[in-house]
Amino acid sequence: MIRFDQVYKRYANGREALSGLSFSIGDGEMAFLTGHSGAGKSSILKLIALIERPTRGQVFVGNQNTSGIKPRGIPQFRRQLGMVFQDHKLLHDRPVGDNVALPLIIAGYPKREVDKRVRAALDQVGLLGKEKSRPLELSTGEQQRVGIARAVVGKPQLLIADEPTGNLDPDLALETMQLFKRFNDVGVTVVIATHDVHLIDRFAARRIFLADGRVVPPAGGAGEAR
Amino acid sequence: MKLEAWLARHAQTLVGSLGRIVQHPVGAVSTMAVIGVALALPLLLDVFLQNSDAATANWNQAFDISVYLDKKAASSRAPALAKQLRARPDVAAVRIITAEEALAQFRAASGFGAALDALSDNPLPDTLVVTPALSASTPDGTLTLKQAVASLADVQTVQIDTDWVNRLYALLDILRRIVWLTAGLLGVGVILVVGNTIRLDILNRRAEIEVMKLVGATDGFARRPFLYSAVWYGLGGGVMAWGLVALAVALMSGPIDHLASLYGSQFHLRGLRFAQGMAVLGGSVALSWLGSWLAATRHIRGIEPT
Numbered sequence: 001m002i003r004f005d006q007v008y009k010r011y012a013n014g015r016e017a018l019s020g021l022s023f024s025i026g027d028g029e030m031a032f033l034t035g036h037s038g039a040g041k042s043s044i045l046k047l048i049a050l051i052e053r054p055t056r057g058q059v060f061v062g063n064q065n066t067s068g069i070k071p072r073g074i075p076q077f078r079r080q081l082g083m084v085f086q087d088h089k090l091l092h093d094r095p096v097g098d099n100v101a102l103p104l105i106i107a108g109y110p111k112r113e114v115d116k117r118v119r120a121a122l123d124q125v126g127l128l129g130k131e132k133s134r135p136l137e138l139s140t141g142e143q144q145r146v147g148i149a150r151a152v153v154g155k156p157q158l159l160i161a162d163e164p165t166g167n168l169d170p171d172l173a174l175e176t177m178q179l180f181k182r183f184n185d186v187g188v189t190v191v192i193a194t195h196d197v198h199l200i201d202r203f204a205a206r207r208i209f210l211a212d213g214r215v216v217p218p219a220g221g222a223g224e225a226r
Numbered sequence: 227m228k229l230e231a232w233l234a235r236h237a238q239t240l241v242g243s244l245g246r247i248v249q250h251p252v253g254a255v256s257t258m259a260v261i262g263v264a265l266a267l268p269l270l271l272d273v274f275l276q277n278s279d280a281a282t283a284n285w286n287q288a289f290d291i292s293v294y295l296d297k298k299a300a301s302s303r304a305p306a307l308a309k310q311l312r313a314r315p316d317v318a319a320v321r322i323i324t325a326e327e328a329l330a331q332f333r334a335a336s337g338f339g340a341a342l343d344a345l346s347d348n349p350l351p352d353t354l355v356v357t358p359a360l361s362a363s364t365p366d367g368t369l370t371l372k373q374a375v376a377s378l379a380d381v382q383t384v385q386i387d388t389d390w391v392n393r394l395y396a397l398l399d400i401l402r403r404i405v406w407l408t409a410g411l412l413g414v415g416v417i418l419v420v421g422n423t424i425r426l427d428i429l430n431r432r433a434e435i436e437v438m439k440l441v442g443a444t445d446g447f448a449r450r451p452f453l454y455s456a457v458w459y460g461l462g463g464g465v466m467a468w469g470l471v472a473l474a475v476a477l478m479s480g481p482i483d484h485l486a487s488l489y490g491s492q493f494h495l496r497g498l499r500f501a502q503g504m505a506v507l508g509g510s511v512a513l514s515w516l517g518s519w520l521a522a523t524r525h526i527r528g529i530e531p532t
Contacts, residue, residue: 049440051531072444079442089437103441110231150441 001027001158001189002048007057009043009213017043019213020057025191025206027157030184032200033193035210041193043213045162048191049083050074062158079107082151082188084161088143090135090150096122097131100149107154121149125179141172145179152183159183161192165199173199181205236450243454254459257423261416261463265510266470268409273471273497275401281493282394291372292385293354299380301325304352307378311354316362316371323353351382365392413513420459420517424452428525436531445526452522453515460514464507472497 002025009018018040025031033041046052047059050066059066062080069077090099097118104114122128125145135143144164151159161180165173177192177199184190184205194200200207209218247254295303301324308320323331328350333339358371368386376384428435435448475497486493498506 051440075439075442075444075447077442078440083440089433089440091434091437102438105235106438106441106443106447108231108235111234 001025001029001062002191003060004044004047005058005060007047007059008055009040009047009052010055017213018047018054021210021214023208023215025189028184028187028189030181030190030203030205031192032203032205032207033191033210034195034197034200034207035216037195039210040213041195041210042162044210045083045160045191045193048158048160049081050077075106079103079154080156080158082154082156082159084144084147084151084159084164086163086166088135088147090143090146092135094134095131096127096133096135096138096146099135099146100131100153103150103154117153117155118149121153122146124152124182125149140167141176144168144172144176148176148179152188156188158189159191161190163194164192165194165196170199174202177203239450240454240457243451244458246451247455247458253423253426254455255462257419257459258462258466260419261459261510261514262466262470264412264415264419265463265467265506266474268405268412269467269471269498269506270474271401271405271408273475275398275405277495278398278401280496281491282398290386291356291358291368291375293356293375293381294383294385295352295354296380296382297325297351299352301352303380304354307380308354310378311356311375314371314374316359316367317356318359319357321355321357323355325350325352328353365395413509416463416510416513417517417520420456420514421521423459424456424518424521425525427452427455428522428529432529435526435529439529440531445523448526448529449519449522452526453518456514456518457511459518460511461507463514464510467510468498468503468506 004021004023007018007021008016010016017038021040021044033044035041043052047054047066048061050069054067061077064077066077091102100118100121101114104117109117118131119128122130125148127142127145127149130138130142130146135146138146144167148164151161159180164180165176168176173196180190180192181203207218209216293307295307304322304324308322311317311320325348329342329348332350333342356371356375358368362368362371368391372384372386375381435443438448475495479495482495483493
């Protein structure tokens with residue numbers, strides 16, 4: 001599903017976030033990207049979502065070489081993946097239902113289909129009945145689940161999340177991770193960037209350790225751990 | 227995308243952008259007011275011109291042509307020529323002033339009675355005063371008529387005081403240009419004002435646009451609400467312009483009717499007709515939409531999620 005091939009990423013300020021990074025994640029796999037801040041976790045997700053482009057090297061997503069996607073093709077590309085953010089990135093002036101419906105409206109689904117799918121997605125994250133609430137009326141954990149519902153409402157084959165549990169207490173963080181695991185159980189490829197190593201120890205999922213923009217062996221182990 | 231869903235989305239965006247304006251009315255209303263005032267100025271000039279055209283159409287007697295007959299012509303020629311001229315479609319009326327009548331008038335008006343008595347015979351010719359038909363009351367029409375009359379037998383001189391009329395028409399032509407120039411400049415002004423308002427709207431909603439782009443919105447999708455906001459700005463501005471013109475006409479019409487009545491004229495000041503008002507609304511919406519399109523296309527392209 002995802003393949004990084006000798007990818008370098010240097011930002012305009014001269015910082016090199018990725019230095020010859022190579023790895024791949026198969027279809028239906030669940031993987032945690034982990035490492036200290038600045039290790040390159042977020043950069044990887046931004047390259048997958050075409051928010052950034054690699055300085056050198058190639059990034060494949062769903063067997064597609066992303067370097068071949070022109071700017072005008074980016075919206076269509078992003079509709080095939082679900083994205084979850086640490087700060088949720090919800091529209092606070094619109095009710096929860098509209099937030100979740102946004103990707104479908106953008107993609108031009110008819111209203112009946114939109115309503116049906118929005119209810120299904122909210123049901124999956126345990127927020128059915130909250131359609132009319134404003135995001136700020138909800139707790140942080142609930143807001144994060146609205147963000148997840150929005151990411152999955154288009155039934156993407158790939159779900160990426162950047163520190164989705166960063167603002168949550170341990171119980172909520174665990175629940176949120178379990179939610180991602182459930183989507184993975186039904187075949188969705190899930191890639192989660194997180195620095196919370198204690199939390200991910202509780203999941204039988206692949207871990208990719210990053211340091212200084214490269215994949216590194218975990219402390220006292222092989223390059224990757226399962 | 228199905229047409230039905232597409233139409234539904236557009237309708238929703240249209241109503242949604244109106245809702246946003248209702249929630250933040252101060253900025254929107256001031257934008258509309260700027261559009262309204264900017265459009266009202268050329269419209270008022272245009273209304274003035276339309277009324278000038280209507281008024282000058284009533285001044286056809288000012289174009290009267292004086293036809294002086296040859297003094298050697300028989301006195302029967304004047305009625306014959308008058309009859310001949312009355313038959314022309316571009317002639318409304320012909321009045322005959324015989325040489326005797328002219329002399330009597332001149333004697334009474336000039337005070338040269340004694341000097342005139344010294345003359346052995348009447349120095350004045352028979353005269354025809356020709357009033358052109360309404361359709362011929364233009365500089366070109368009168369000139370054609372003048373030439374036609376001059377070529378008739380026994381006509382000595384044809385006099386017509388068209389100079390001031392020509393000056394008036396030239397002045398109106400200049401005013402007409404000024405209307406177009408002001409309309410053009412202020413139209414560009416409307417585009418810039420709406421563009422600037424939309425630019426600020428976009429900056430205020432930057433985060434929202436980033437989120438939309440993250441979940442797959444095209445620039446066109448993100449731009450749509452701003453285009454519809456501009457439609458409302460244009461509509462509001464057009465209504466204000468129409469209203470301002472109607473107000474100005476209402477304020478002017480009393481004094482102008484009074485002035486016209488002093489000249490014995492039935493002239494009545496006329497405002498924008500309904501079709502013209504609708505054209506103002508359409509033009510206002512079009513200018514506003516264009517301003518928004520230019521600003522939104524440019525600034526939305528610059529917003530990318532980071």
